[in-house]
Amino acid sequence: xxxxxxxxxxxxxxxxxxxxxxxxxxxxxxxxxxxxxxxxxxxxxxxxxxxxxxxxxxxxxxxxxxxxxxxxxxxxxxxxxxxxxxxxxxxxxxxxxxxxxxxxxxxxxxxxxxxxxxxxxxxxxxxxxxxxxxxxxxxxxxxxxxxxxxxxxxxxxxxxxxxxxxxxxxxxxxxxxxxxxxxxxxxxxxxxxxxxxxxxxxxxxxxxxxxxxxxxxxxxxxxxxxxxxxxxxxxxxxxxxxxxxxxxxxxxxxxxxxxxxxxxxxxxxxxxxxxxxxxxxxxxxxxxxxxxxxxxxxxxxxxxxxxxxxxxxxxxxxxxxxxxxxx
Amino acid sequence: xxxxxxxxxxxxxxxxxxxxxxxxxxxxxxxxxxxxxxxxxxxxxxxxxxxxxxxxxxxxxxxxxxxxxxxxxxxxxxxxxxxxxxxxxxxxxxxxxxxxxxxxxxxxxxxxxxxxxxxxxxxxxxxxxxxxxxxxxxxxxxxxxxxxxxxxxxxxxxxxxxxxxxxxxxxxxxxxxxxxxxxxxxxxxxxxxxxxxxxxxxxxxxxxxxxxxxxxxxxxxxxxxxxxxxxxxxxxxxxxxxxxxxxxxxxxxxxxxxxxx
Numbered sequence: 001x002x003x004x005x006x007x008x009x010x011x012x013x014x015x016x017x018x019x020x021x022x023x024x025x026x027x028x029x030x031x032x033x034x035x036x037x038x039x040x041x042x043x044x045x046x047x048x049x050x051x052x053x054x055x056x057x058x059x060x061x062x063x064x065x066x067x068x069x070x071x072x073x074x075x076x077x078x079x080x081x082x083x084x085x086x087x088x089x090x091x092x093x094x095x096x097x098x099x100x101x102x103x104x105x106x107x108x109x110x111x112x113x114x115x116x117x118x119x120x121x122x123x124x125x126x127x128x129x130x131x132x133x134x135x136x137x138x139x140x141x142x143x144x145x146x147x148x149x150x151x152x153x154x155x156x157x158x159x160x161x162x163x164x165x166x167x168x169x170x171x172x173x174x175x176x177x178x179x180x181x182x183x184x185x186x187x188x189x190x191x192x193x194x195x196x197x198x199x200x201x202x203x204x205x206x207x208x209x210x211x212x213x214x215x216x217x218x219x220x221x222x223x224x225x226x227x228x229x230x231x232x233x234x235x236x237x238x239x240x241x242x243x244x245x246x247x248x249x250x251x252x253x254x255x256x257x258x259x260x261x262x263x264x265x266x267x268x269x270x271x272x273x274x275x276x277x278x279x280x281x282x283x284x285x286x287x288x289x290x291x292x293x294x295x296x297x298x299x300x301x302x303x304x305x306x307x308x309x310x311x312x313x314x315x316x317x318x319x320x321x322x323x324x325x326x327x
Numbered sequence: 328x329x330x331x332x333x334x335x336x337x338x339x340x341x342x343x344x345x346x347x348x349x350x351x352x353x354x355x356x357x358x359x360x361x362x363x364x365x366x367x368x369x370x371x372x373x374x375x376x377x378x379x380x381x382x383x384x385x386x387x388x389x390x391x392x393x394x395x396x397x398x399x400x401x402x403x404x405x406x407x408x409x410x411x412x413x414x415x416x417x418x419x420x421x422x423x424x425x426x427x428x429x430x431x432x433x434x435x436x437x438x439x440x441x442x443x444x445x446x447x448x449x450x451x452x453x454x455x456x457x458x459x460x461x462x463x464x465x466x467x468x469x470x471x472x473x474x475x476x477x478x479x480x481x482x483x484x485x486x487x488x489x490x491x492x493x494x495x496x497x498x499x500x501x502x503x504x505x506x507x508x509x510x511x512x513x514x515x516x517x518x519x520x521x522x523x524x525x526x527x528x529x530x531x532x533x534x535x536x537x538x539x540x541x542x543x544x545x546x547x548x549x550x551x552x553x554x555x556x557x558x559x560x561x562x563x564x565x566x567x568x569x570x571x572x573x574x575x576x577x578x579x580x581x582x583x584x585x586x587x588x
Contacts, residue, residue, distance in 0.1 A: 001438075078416045208435070215427050217416035224379050226483065227403030227431030272417035275438070 004270055008283040015287040016060060019294050020052035024301045058186045058251055059293040059307075060286035063258055065199055065248030067285025068206055069241035070259030071266070071277055075213035076237045077147050083260035084245040087150030087238075088126045091157035093249035096122020098161050098176045102168040112194045115179070116250040120198070122157075123246030127239065129153050134238055143220065181306030182253035184293050191251055199247040205240030209233065210274035217272070257311045258285055261319050268322045288315065329355045329519050330376065330487055335385035337371055345371045346543045349385070353487070353519055353536075358509070360534030360551070361523040364564055367540040369523035373491045376521060377408045389487075403431035407480035411492040413472060415464050421475045422460045425450055428482030443482075450481040453515075454508055470501030477508065488512075490522045494529060502526065506533055527568075527581040531555055539563050555579050561587055 021027060027044040031037075039045055066084050073082040084090050097119035099105075105114045133149045165173050186192060212233040215223035224230050245259075262285045263277065270276040289307070292314055296307040330353040337346040346368045353359045361369045374380040376387060378394050387394040389405055397405070407428070415424070425447040426439050433439065439447075451457045454474040459467060464475065473493060480488055490509070494502040506529050512518050524530055530537060530551070537554045539546040541563055547554050560568045560581065565588040573580040 075416065080416070211430060211433075214419075214423075215430055217419070218413060218424070218427065219410070221374070221379055222408070222410060222413060224399060225377055225403060225406075225408035226427060226479075227400040229399050267417060271423075272419045273423065 001276060004276060005279055005283075008280045012060075012283045012287040015290050016056060019056045019059075019290050020048050022294055022298060023047070023052060024298070054186055054189050054192060055184050055293065055297075056290055057189075058192055059184045059290040061192065061195055061199060062184065062248040062252035062255060063262075063285035063287070063289025064282040065202070065244040065251075065285075066255060066259035066289075067262035067266075067281040068202070068278060069244040069248070071263035071274070071281045072206065072209065072213065072237050072241040072244075073259075074263055075217055075274060076234060076241070077143050078217060078219075079143075079147060080264065081260070082147070084241070084248070085154060085254065085259070086147065087130045087242070088154035088157050089123050089130065089242045089245040090249045090254045091154045091161065092126025093119045093123035093246055094180060094254055095157050095161045095164070096120070096125070097179050097250070097253075098164045101175045101179060102164055102172045104172075110190065110194065112191045116191050116194070119250035120246050123242065123249060126153060126157060127242035127246065130242065131235070131238060134235060178306070179253050180308075182255035182308035183304075184252045184289075184307055185304075186251065195247040195251045197247075198243040202240040202244035202247065205236045206244070206278055209237055209240070210278050213237070213274040213278075214272070252289075253308065255289070255308045255311055257308070257315050258289055261315050262288060265315075265319055265322055328352045330387070330389055330521070332376065332387045333385055335372075335375060335382045335387070337375060337380060337383050339371075344543055346375070346382075349538075349540075349543075349545055351538055351548065353521055355486070355519055356513070356517045357536060358513055358520045358522060358534045360530040360537045361521065361540060362525070362527065362530050362537060362563070363540035363546070365525075366542075368543040369540060370491055371543075372540070373408070373489050373521065373523055377406055377489050378402050379408075400431045403483060403485070405485050406487045406489060407483040407485040409473075409477050409480050409488065409490040409493050412469075412496050413476050419464050420460070421456060421462050421464055421467065421478075422447055422451065424464050424475055425479045425482050428479040431483065446484065447478075447482050450478040451475070453481060453512065454478040455504075468501075470497050470504060473497060473501070473505060474508065477505075481512070486519060488518050488520045490520060492523055492525065494524065494526060502529065509533060527555070527560070528578075531579040531581065532576065551579070555581070 021029060025047055027047050031044040032048040034042060069084045073084065073086055074080055097115050100114045100118040107114050109117055130150055130153065133146060165176050212228050215226055215228050220230050263281045266277055266280045266284050270280050292310040293307045296305045296310045299305060332349060332351050335346055335349040336344060338344045349372060361372060363369055375382050426443060429439055429443045451460055454477050456471060456474045456478060459471055467475065494505050509520065510533060513520060522533060534551050537551050538548040539554060539559055546563055547559050555570060557568055557570045560566060565586060567584045567587050569582045569584060570579055
């Protein structure tokens, strides 16, 4: 168990260190860490720390956040097709972002600009609705009801988003389309630091969940009979996964594929035990998105391909290969 | 008395009463059978006894302590449940399923130690599934799955095993196997059981006492020999049946002859 996680950890670290070295300007790692030069005169260090590292760190957080919430939603809803989009949290975040983009709102709070702020607020709104559903749920209903309720909320929020796009002028509509494809060009460390607050809270919740999620995959009653406080565990899982989704989507946009496929790739490698699946999903989601973003910004440089397109184009065949190898 | 329920009633929200005025007691080492038609309240009663549902009125005590005062974790150390069938969302192996029975015995962040693994392997051996240890649960046959789930319940090291129609999904060979296993566990470990079943012959061979449920009420209860009669079966299922002692089987057998309504 420890060996597997160390392997995932080491490869994530390697990707984190290598990704900022690659780009249109070539830089040298020894010059980046050269302490004799002040930062103002060290071009390599500026490219590394100011231009590229924030983007790599953002990709890491978004990838980890989406993969973790996907893994948790799949286990909680006992449905392998569940993803961070399933219960409408990322649709809520998208609606918030679109409102800000089309209303030309322009303000900042603690260095974070308006779109990530409204987007996170949108995800909190969706979380509130989903949480209200879960409170009403303990009356002889099943997780299927929660799933269906969540899908209805997601549909409602998505339709509202489309309506805003439809009403907006062409330039604004294009901006919203671009945002929906996802971008990790965060520009500074401020939004990253801000996203660490909800993401950190989510991780504290996730830490209590792995064994409980294993047991819930036997069924809620079976989990309860083995000593799990299912109602409490469900609430912790819902809130943590929603906060993590909100943090990730407000930082990088609703990047497709990571949240649904990364947990399955990880399960094919490490097995079903969530004590491995959760940390490995976080690490693999982070390194996968960092690598995809590297491709997105370099493959047709200086033009950038939206990273959400790259994740599906690289991840899809890789997942199919894992799924069908040796069968 | 190990497990005692007094005058239980229960209604699902917005529905008519599922159970009405049920009292039962299970002495240590006994096997109590619940029989009755579909919808008679067997599963609901099992859920009440396992603490999954709370009775609307009435009380359940375990070793003279009210069930409602136990935490989920404490209760799981005393009472284990085997459902009719188990669907697992992810690809766990048999031993992983059995190890999940140790949850209530471990601290919040503790991993299973060698002792837990030994208990899990013992449980697999006791259910004749030691050879399936590393098989994927989803690839097992119905009978193998049910035995692994029983092993998981055994790993819980509880005094009481509640089984909800444990053989309904199984063919006659596996039914026989599960019945033999349960008798053996009762004999060797002294495990007290409450078993709901549609299989009257299973009830006859396994249970020391029977509770006959119809529409949420007790139709009759008592020792198996007293209660399992042609008259009661007619009242319970509207079926005319021959109930005779079978010398080779060594217990009462029930042969349905005709429907009487």
